[in-house]
Amino acid sequence: MNLGGVMPPIATPFQNSKLALDKLRGNFQKWNKTGLSGYLVLGSNGEAVYLNEKEKIKVVEASRESIPGSKTMLVGTGMESTQETIRFTNQVAKMGADCALVVTPSYFKGSMKPQVLYEHFISVADSARMGILVYNVPQYTGINLEPEWVARLSEHPNIIGIKDSSGNIGQLSDIISLSRKGFSVFVGSAPVFFPALCVGAVGGILAVANVTPEECVHIQTLFNQKRLDEAKTMQNQLTPLAKAVTTKHGIPGLKMAMDLAGYFGGAPRLPLKRHGEGVERELRDLLVQLQ
């Protein structure tokens, strides 16, 4: 498998707080026409923590039907328990996903020493019937996987890459330089997409790509053409919106921006709540400035 490019961690649409799979299919129809290289299903931005397992299965099924074979289907399958992670990963593999994104377990932070995390990923990789990518997202988990340990994991034939959302370019650079050749390193933070490409990332798994996929793809295209100044300028234009739909306004902001950009966003699940008019105006302004 040749991974790379821009993938959105797709939002999960709800209506009256119930899954709205038709809305999800509608979003895919539009996304499929863009230069996105694939999709992350059941990622953090997919509100996976608010879905029970039946709902997760339905989202995977609907996504599998909507994602063409030419695009990667990556699914978030990580749980706290090793055996549950293996079980769910293989269930998703059977449903036709291409690869799985496995987050670092994190609840018992003090016990999640590097060696414990290492063995967790090795166990999952040994048993998984598809390739897995490690998911490092310290801002949610409070756990950071050091580059030396990622490099060790990269030696496993079934651990094919990583999504690093730390936003730390020095760390990303170390991961790339220490891991085996061919290990696919994705950045998970849109405001540093351009510098991530400079240090050798193969692509980005970016929340804002739910909203403005073409702009994200364009940064990588410009970079590949060595048009660095233009890529940097495009990045600077994208950054304010990228921050607004993540750190600043969270998933409610992401979904609102999707609505404004012609996708279905809708309301998140409680305890998250739709933002008010002030945020809507701010997001609309940011979208206008991008055009």
Place this chain on the structure above:
Amino acid sequence: MNLGGVMPPIATPFQNSKLALDKLRGNFQKWNKTGLSGYLVLGSNGEAVYLNEKEKIKVVEASRESIPGSKTMLVGTGMESTQETIRFTNQVAKMGADCALVVTPSYFKGSMKPQVLYEHFISVADSARMGILVYNVPQYTGINLEPEWVARLSEHPNIIGIKDSSGNIGQLSDIISLSRKGFSVFVGSAPVFFPALCVGAVGGILAVANVTPEECVHIQTLFNQKRLDEAKTMQNQLTPLAKAVTTKHGIPGLKMAMDLAGYFGGAPRLPLKRHGEGVERELRDLLVQLQ
């Protein structure tokens, strides 16, 4: 309900990584003979994050059968989603639990503003068919609920108390002084049990009480008798073991100490692993020093 005293957040026994409910019943037989005032089922130390829902139900059932009416049965029911928390809380209420412990949702840390958390707890309390206690455990969740907001929550007739595991005695003191009279404030950190009693806590929900329940109860008894120096001395004797079975060696340490003290501890679920001989020696020494 008149809450107070010492409760262990009970460990969940596994054999070959399967639930071992007979071992749980055996533990209850011994604990029931002590001065423990009740039990927290499905708490952090119960490895609730490693149990699927069927397993959780079984643990609640077995606990309900084993806990006498004279002791409080508190069950951890908090989830990330508000509606799932309500659903599970009421399922547990139907099974005969006395009250529920609801952790702060925390995955989307940036979005979990005080007002969002406040509304989550109010929604759960409005719909729950039993009293709830708020669970504040920043070392696991990365979220801290400030005393001012706890005080506001304490005004709700169905929010009957809090377990604060921050270990911050200043904060505990503020919670007690700002909340309504009769609101039950438990400390969730054994090394500060004695000072927590001094500032007005009604009791402690303490991991080490799985191992040495009588010693924990004795601290509170001495305090109630105004024998402060003896209570302080007892605390100082307990503290090294209390740290060893939490921050230092985690749940694997807790379970190993239970084995050494005559309870069934056994192995935790992966990715957690049983500790080796070095830790066993350390724990045995700490237990010996307590006698």
Place this chain on the structure above:
Amino acid sequence: MNLGGVMPPIATPFQNSKLALDKLRGNFQKWNKTGLSGYLVLGSNGEAVYLNEKEKIKVVEASRESIPGSKTMLVGTGMESTQETIRFTNQVAKMGADCALVVTPSYFKGSMKPQVLYEHFISVADSARMGILVYNVPQYTGINLEPEWVARLSEHPNIIGIKDSSGNIGQLSDIISLSRKGFSVFVGSAPVFFPALCVGAVGGILAVANVTPEECVHIQTLFNQKRLDEAKTMQNQLTPLAKAVTTKHGIPGLKMAMDLAGYFGGAPRLPLKRHGEGVERELRDLLVQLQ
């Protein structure tokens, strides 16, 4: 020397940003009539970091003249460099101070390993011509000295105590229980003065004691008389003001509260600035509530 009781880290008065020693003498006249057991000169709250060495000497001289022999004169003498700390400590000793408070050096945080800090304090203690107290104040220095290391330092005959301003009662309790008998442990955080006394602190070095010395002393008196509930109530009454003049409004808040309480506070040095009317009203209200 028998240390204990309540000492204020005295504020340094300025007029037109010049030292106002007459105002300092005026403050001492009032403080000397209270039950304060001594004074910390050139502490953090004395804006020592804004004084050059000539000014520091003048403040020490004026304080020496104003402090009666019956009260302890403790002077902050810690610097980043070991040799400068020794030099200044001995200069202050010659001027008649009773003992010195030596802060953990902290600029090169990554290099300030426990062993490095340990050797720094041992070197200073070996050469100092008066007893020294260790000053642990992680909120300013970013460095925390663990109880095990404090215990080792307490074995040195010339290291006579510690001011721990971490606000962490568990840590304070460990320091007291691990250090040699007779080692004087002061708490440096007024909102936890009462629980600090419960776990065995000999006294408090408290910013708010600049403003309301008698109330602080009264907490300790009540505690010594085993009137715990009254001591706790007094603490709860003091806490809001204690926070306002430290974490909430900083040194400008402390000085403003001193003005309102009949002492000379005046303006701090730039970049600190006097607060406006809103804070003044808030502080006045807090003072009124205390009476």
Place this chain on the structure above:
Amino acid sequence: MNLGGVMPPIATPFQNSKLALDKLRGNFQKWNKTGLSGYLVLGSNGEAVYLNEKEKIKVVEASRESIPGSKTMLVGTGMESTQETIRFTNQVAKMGADCALVVTPSYFKGSMKPQVLYEHFISVADSARMGILVYNVPQYTGINLEPEWVARLSEHPNIIGIKDSSGNIGQLSDIISLSRKGFSVFVGSAPVFFPALCVGAVGGILAVANVTPEECVHIQTLFNQKRLDEAKTMQNQLTPLAKAVTTKHGIPGLKMAMDLAGYFGGAPRLPLKRHGEGVERELRDLLVQLQ
């Protein structure tokens, strides 16, 4: 003034813990033959916090004599107090420095709100008789100056640039994109020198440039020639040494590496101490690998 390129924050040589200015002159003779664009005197790595003011003056004098007019002489002049910072900055200006590096005051962290820091820098810039650069180094100060505030400061005609040592490339990118054109943004963290150049930094003030100036300069030369892959490779080769002489082994490591590379490093001042043979071997290996 046209700032840019690579500058080392020069180490201050001691012999028997006394200033060794002849050794400093010897170092300058070698550095002056390289492509370094200038020098930072009295930076963090110059152990400025361990020098008294007389010593600082001597170091500035010796540096002024050794630095040719073609290279920038930047001097660290920031202190906690605004008025002392102005006084010392102008003293240094009179001695012929080109510009001053002014660190964020930080002792009273809670009070150092953005507006307070802003006014501090504006006051210094208003009164300084040379241009100033802001110094943002959160790992030492515990304070971070947000890009929005740097942008506001960049509007002042006498605030000509910034050294940002956060290591955060997203932040560096924001500073560059938000500040006025011509504002000189230096990165202060060698492991991210290459990505910093990609996002538009004019150069780097890099500890490791004390040891291997040519390698640092070479990265920028390759970058300017659009030879991105070679620049990235050079960066990856430099990174392990760059980390060893900063975060990993601190100033003692930096000075030891200087000795190994043919400069005078010598011992740091206490409480810092020379490392042992293990570190020496590690540093020698890293230097060998670079050739």
